[in-house]
Amino acid sequence: MYEAARQHLSTVRDCLRFAVSRFNEAGLFYGHGTDNAFDEAVYLLLATLKLPLDKLEPFLEARLLPSEVDKLVEVIRKRADEHIPTAYLTKEAWLGEYKFYVDERTIVPRSFIAELLFNEALEPWIEHAELVHRALDLCTGSGCLAILLADAFPDAQVDAVDLSPDALDVAEINVADYHLGDRIDLLDGDLFEPVTGEVYDLIISNPPYVDAPSMDELPEEYRHEPDMALGSGEDGLDITRKLIDNASAFLNPRGVLVVEIGHNRDVLEAAYPQLPFVWLDTASGDGFVFLLTREMLADAGL
Structure with missing residues (x-):
């Protein structure tokens, strides 16, 4: 043929x-x-x-x-x-008008958080972009969200962390393409470990969040992506729990945590009934990305 x-x-x-x-x-x-x-x-x-x-x-x-x-x-x-x-x-992927280099070393960029950054949807919790001086992107992968953070908050220095050295090699290409090497630091390590002692005005993460049953049923296309960028335990929330349990120590007063969790809203809310999750509106609905402030976490004892 x-x-x-x-x-x-x-x-x-x-x-x-x-x-x-x-x-x-x-x-x-x-x-x-x-x-x-x-x-x-x-x-x-x-x-x-x-x-x-x-x-x-x-x-x-x-x-x-x-x-x-x-x-x-x-x-x-x-x-x-x-x-x-x-x-x-x-060897390329797009988020809105932003083009990124991508290959099999990292997940193909896709994120509801990108949409929220495009639409300035964090404004009720971050009143002015210039108030963000330090930002952190956990599980940065190709570095796409770190780059969007730097663009959305032009006064911010951005730390971008990933556990995969291969993914960070891809991120380095994208950071260089956007000439942001002086504002984005790429850090190799497990979640908050490389930024111990640092505090931020804004932390975002699009972590792995596919649950075990769904991992077993993934279409073949997704099986070309790194497993570590997709699965996160039996219920898909292993990494999200670590983010919630540790974020307050890394946030400034009135600091904001924004995390994408896919279709895991019901499971997450059941796991943390004490937290007043703010669910941000996206084109696909309001159950895919949550926001918490440092004060919300502290009031819940976290």
Whole structure:
């Protein structure tokens, strides 16, 4: 099939049609930026050809060089047959208008916290951006949220921590790309361990939060990502508990903790009935990211 494609496909339109057909036949899972075969194919082809991602129409009838056809057929094959996430094939991922380098050493960037930073949704608890002088991103992965933090709070110095040296190597690429090496410190270690004795105005985290039953049922696409970036114990809250139990010691007065937990709201609220979780609104609902202040944690004895 793929050898015949290399011989007979000649235009971007040809390759697009072939990609959509293969993706539909392969029963792919879309969870890394698109939700259907057509959009996935458009992005993969345009990114691979280094064409503008928002301009498909002018290039549909463009005839491709044999080397370009070979390249497109190969990425289509890898996406369809191996279920490799498109971000790993293109070596890039997007959060809003921000582009990040990504590869198999780190999870593909995706976070409701990014949406909240774009929309200035922390304003009721952080009245002015200039009030944030120190910020911490735990489980930083590719460094994407640390970069968004630095952009959203231009007066802040940002510490970004991850347990994976490989992920931090990817984060270093992104921090350099955004020329933020003087404002973002990448730290290797387990959660708060590398920042012992430090205090912050804002702490964010998009930690692993997939529970054990869900880990067993993950689509093949997610199995290309590092396991340590996904699973977090039987109920998905092992790391979240550590964040909640230790955060107050690292927060300034009126400091804020923001954590993404996926679909674990009910389990979390049952585990901490004494905490007045503030659930932040996102495009997908209000149960995926919580906010707590240092005072809320202290009043609960944490």
